[in-house]
Amino acid sequence: MAANATRAKLRAESLAVARSLPAWFWLASLVVASVIVRWGFGRRMVAPWIMVDELVYSELAKSFAATGHFLVRDHSSGSYGFVYPVLISPAYRLYASVPQAYAAAKTINSVLMSLTAVPVYFLARRVITPALALVAALLAVAVPSTLYAGTMMTENAFYPIFVCAALALVLCLERPTLVRQLVLLAVCGLAYATRAQAVALVPALVTAPILLTWWRREPWRSLLAFRWLYGILGGALVVVSAGELARGHSPVAALGAYETAGHQHYAVGAVLKWLLYHVAELDLYLGLLPFAALVLLAALARRLDGAAQAFLATAVALSVWLVLEVAAFASLPTVHRVEERNMFYLAPLFFTALLLWIERGLPRPPRLAVPVVLTAVALPALLPYPSLLGVQVQSDTLELLPWWWLQDHVISIGEIRWV
Structure with missing residues (x-):
């Protein structure tokens, strides 16, 4: 009995100490711990292996560190996003040895990936308690795709920047001031300069306020509050298109290395x-x-309340347009694979939604909950596993790696659907 009482007292004291520490302490600790874990996994990747992407970005970073220009094997290359090469360029500035520079760049990747926890926390705090927001931040840096920290890929920079864009959109929907709209556009511009895939943010920015207005049953003239957002977006599209046409290019040339996708x-x-x-x-x-x-x-x-509606409008708009963009690309005959690598940025939005649902008391009216749950359970069975499981999942679809292993060592392809 005495031993049980002592253990109970120790647990109570430990909980009291944990609760007395501020949220920023736990958030900083989470980032540091994540950096260490990411760095440890990154060390196991001894050389670039996603070709030719890793080679291109390492060359761009090396060139920028040495000359201030973006070159690939001494040839100009302005068709790739410049943000990620700039971020990892200090590794090539500090170390002349390629192996040392490569290791340093992976350390920078570990920091970038782990810093995603910060905007996730502040995004989640708009709708849930600090404790649950920390859980959302933890889940965001625990997804399998953070293993890309061991590669020279733009995912490392795009993940935190994408979440920052989501946070900026939520803030803009909550209170669409001029400053917030300009900040949102600036962050989205930074995302595009990181990865051309961020073009999906444009329709998301357009539709999120419309969705929010519809949910709130407000008059459509309330969209005038977003006039700066719509006006600058429209103006930017006109200017960019006119600029490309003036140079004798198609407007889709603005997609850079992904221009060919616009001509398909x-x-x-x-x-x-x-x-x-x-x-x-x-x-x-x-x-x-x-x-x-x-x-x-x-x-x-x-x-739901206004804050939850703003978050959900952001989550739905970003999810729909990003997944649609990725699916369209995957439908090309030269691709035909699930590009999880281009979708995992959405995970923090879904994790936050789960925690919001829990905090609001698990609302589940049967007429809605039953079909939603059945759909969520049934969807994975619709995947064409025989055609998806293969070497390509190692770089693009990490979630299918366990199923690939099961197919090779335990059960047949046909049984995977039942599992």
């Missing part, structure tokens, strides 16, 4: 098929429940 023919049926596959794989990647929570909360959005 996209079949509606193929895009819809790959959209289904990407939604199903994202559902599987998240662990089903976060996916179901976001869908359920979106269906209940009109019953």
Whole structure:
């Protein structure tokens, strides 16, 4: 009895100490711990292996460190995002030895990936308690895709910047001041300069205020509060398109290295098929429940408070447009694979939605909850595992790696769906 009482007292004292520490202490500790873990995993990757992307970005960083210009093997290359090469360039400035510079660049990657926890925390704090916001930050840096910290890939910079863009959009929806709209556009511009995939942010910025207005049953003239956002976005599109046309290029040349994707023919049926596959794989990647929570909360959005509605409008708009963009790219005959690597940035939004759902008392009206849960459970079974499992999952679809191992060592492809 005495021993039990002592243990109970120690637990109570430990909890008291933990609660007395400020949230910033736990957030900083989480970032430091994540850096150490990411660095440890990164050390196991002894050389670049996602070709030719890693080679290109390491060359750009090396060139910028040495000359201030972006060159690949002494040839100008302005078609790639410059933000990530700039961020890892100090590694090549500090070390002449390629192995040392490579190791230092991976350390920078570990810091970048881990810093994602900070904007995730502040994003989650808009709708949930500090303790749960810390859980959201923890989940954000625990996803399998943080293993990309061991590669010379833009994912390392785009992940935290994308979450910053989501936070800026939430703040803008909550109170659409001129300053907040300008900050949102600046962060989105930074995201685009990191990775051309951020072009999906444009339709998301347009539709999020519309979705919020519809949920709140406000008059459509309330969208005038976002006139600066819409005006600058429209003006930027006109200026960029005119600039490319003046140079004799197609407007899609603004996509840089991804310009060819803008010249492709996209079949509606193929895009819809790959959209289904990407939604199903994202559902599987998240662990089903976060996916179901976001869908359920979106269906209940009109019953929620303003802060929750602003968050959900952001999460839904970003998720729909980003997944649609990735699915369209995957539908091309030269691709035909699930590009999880281009979607995992959405994970913090789904994790926050799950924690918001929990904090609000797990609202689950049967007429909504039953079909949502059944859909979330059934979607992964629709994936065409035989055609997806292969070498390509090592770089693009980490969630399928365990299933690939199961297929090779335990069960057949046909049984994977039942699992």
